[in-house]
Amino acid sequence: MKELLLLFLSAAIINNFLLTRFLGHCPFLGVSKEVGTSFGMGIATTFVMVMSGIVTWLLNHYVLVPYGLEYLQTIVFILTIATLVQFVEMVLKKHIPALHRALGIYLPLITTNCAVLGLAVMAVRESYTFIETVVFALGGGVGFSLALLLMAGIREDLRETDMPEAFRGAGVALITAGIMAMAFMGFAGF
């Protein structure tokens, strides 16, 4: 139990996907303008991460490994993720159309979010058990949402701030991301 908790915290904070491993920065900059939409994006990405973690683990252990097809991991994982993203998009379009409109192009782009693929690949590389993979995916998703929300909160304040024209928009967002990454690296202790 203690190991699982540590694994969760490690995935969520110490080895945060966005700020320590630098995976999945497209939505980090793209959907972090408002807290509301970034919360939705965080939930959607967490869902896709957990689901793809589960499905890819099952596929890897019961299909790829028995047939000696480990070399197909990347393509099978991408196929899985793409399918899940399509599924999430359909559900959102049906049940939360406002969020679907707000996320726009960034929703289908979860497909190519390397944090999701990275999670599946890492879970295999670290030979996590099924439970460990689920916790790892959940931690990764929560960490992703946390970083996204922090970023959105900061950017909402920055928008009202008087700053030189040259820094506005993407410039200050990238600087903020850099400083946040440094802060998160502090958790690793070096």
Added chain:
Amino acid sequence: MSLIAVPLAVMGGLGLVFGLGLAFASRKFAVDVDSRISEIIDILPGINCGACGSAGCAAFAEDVVAGKQRTSGCVPGGEKVAQMVASIMGVAGDPAAERKVAQVMCLGDYEHAKLRSRYDGLMDCRAAAGASGGPKGCTYGCIRLGSCERVCPFGAIKLNSQGIPVVDESICTGCNKCVEVCPRNIIELRPVSMGVHVRCRSIERGVEVKKWCSIGCIGCMRCVKACPYDAIHVIDNLARVDYDKCTNCGKCVEVCPVNVIVNQGKRIVIREGQDASLIQ
């Protein structure tokens, strides 16, 4: 053999399973989109001005299909778009309300209106209005920094050489953007057939108006007495035209001592119950 067949079978099988799963999900989570919505969006001007009352063109199209908006609701689209929307909806369509155009209710240009201070800030009317009421002596009049000119999506408003905005009524669609942006509320939408306007918004007493501006309404009541149709009244020291009664006859314009009432020379409109013989 199995070196090729097994991976092919696995990949093919996975693809098939995922494909079927998605096909099932798309059936289950299908959203009925009325094709009329996208057809209406295509013919709308697409400037998302919001003059119809809906939140943008797409929302207007949805509201029309849902029956919450009239087919003639699109203000910039006018008669043409109203007819096309009605034909998409398969209804006869209601006649579009008379087109409204923006009218600028201030004549206080550099020549006639005095300044009380210099303004060196951001060249935007709203910013200037926020800086203790702007540079102009009259705090009701045009600030002359052209926020309306910049916000107009159609280029229908231009500042003249004296800094006062002039509306090109043939281009203006009545989208309301300039009305919203003006911090002094001196732009108003008026029916395009109406051509007599009191171009002043100051509700100060005549003495106070005169102090800063030689072309502002002083509330002298002469126009009220001259009007044959009871279509102009002085309320709070400011003459106001009742556009439901005004006939464009221009009697008030002739008697105005400060020339703040302007006659654009539009066609005389005699309404039901009005006596045409009152104006020769």
